Amino acid sequence: MNGHYHLLSYDDEGRTRAGLLIDERVYPYGPQLGELLQLEMREQTVTDLIERWDSFGPLLREAAVRVATSKSPLPGLALDEVKLLAPLLPRTIYGAGANYYDHVAEMDRAFNMPPSPDPHTVSGAPWHFIKAPACSVVTGTGEQVTLPPYSRNVDWEAELAVVIGRPARNVGVEDALSYVAGYTVANDLSLRDVFVRDYIGVHSPFHFDWISQKCWEGSCPLGPWITPAEDIPDVQSLKIRLWRNGEVRQDSSTAEMIFSVAEQIAFLSSRVMLYPGDVILSGTPAGVGMPHKQFIEPGDEIEVWIERIGTLETMFRAADATRTDS
Template structure:
């Protein structure tokens, strides 16, 4: 048995608890497990564990090794019996825009535009936006997402999500991945019909409406868990796929990224300090709905898979217009 594991959050009688997923068993994190393993394991959420990753990362590796070597039965539950939540509530969420070569090409065709120049040769810098706080936009695997009533063009975007594990400021590209605690899966949902203000000219900085497009309630499903960075030997060679109601719509690889994960971390850290628990959505590949004018409808199920990490699943429903918000 190897020491591979995932770090997840689950609902334990109304409160969020962290757990170690080893194989198909979830081992709740906390004092009880710590006592059995003779380790100092406080009852921390995944967000808190990431916040002290320099200590908890090595502690988790030791715990997993001891669990695998143990001949006694330790408290656990089956994965399919665990009510999973979003694996963490990020601090700041940074989203990479137009960061896959195949996606840029399909959007150029969709808008009848000439091929975009390679950003590496034009600017040398990636481009990001910031999403609203996690408590407003993040939801977990298995959760139902309510489609906003002011949009009919809700699009899917399969993404590799990068979880920062220690403060990063002005880091070099060659050192950047050492600041990563782990990786998870995201669906950076986008509203294509409220992205622009048509009454304002395209050359105005107020033409685009990023809040309406990217920062609505439930717009950032994350999960199903966090895979430690040490278990991902090459983050730039991972398969990434998305299915809508069982139909494969996105099928690419992180090798198609324009700016690598390391380059994104280095760039962002030159602007601000990245903190433990911050998440970078590293871009989406070709296969989104926009070029074909096909969008998410009520009753749809979207599955997003990233190789060596797992599958994020969500269903969608329409806004309940009979309710009145208080």
């Protein structure tokens, strides 16, 4: 047995618990799994596990194998009975800008601009921004996001999210993927109508407002779980799709990335130390709403799916809507 599993966070009577998803059942990380492994295992959060991934990664794989092969199955929880949370609250979120060839091409056309040069031939380096702390921006699958009252142009961006599992500093491209614990799904929501300060010239460094566009509350849906990196044979050949109210809007592949996941990790680690629990949003493909002037409205449901990982679902409500959180 190969021991395939997904690592998730769920709500256990107000507590955040880590669990392994195996064949549509959730097995809490803790004493019961420990008995199966004949080890002492106390409750942990996913963040705890990621921060010591070198130790916990092999242990989780062994636990998944034991669950799958045990003659006395553990009494796991049915997935549809579990309230999933964001799989982790990242230490730092790095977002890649303009990192899919098809997306850059569609934006060039939308703004009547000549084709952008391949960054590999101009700078040789990817481009990133940093989002606000996860406790402010991250939401889990199935949650509602309140649309900001100061924006009418909220756009979707399906993204592969990369979860760092080991401290990384000045790593080479050839070794970069060995620093990844796993992958999850993100929707890097963007406000297209507050991105610039119109009263400041386009050539000014103060023309852009990244906080308003990228760092508002609820702007980073993340989930539904983390798929271990070793279960992704080729991270640069994953299908990625987004639906708005059941209509496909983005349909592409991570093969369209300009800078690969490994290149992004190598570049970022040349500037800062990447820590376990950091997350890199690796860019979005063509199909965002901006070129067609179509944006998220109250009542919309957005689904983002990435091959081998899963589907992230988000609902949206107006800023003045009565809260209906369960």
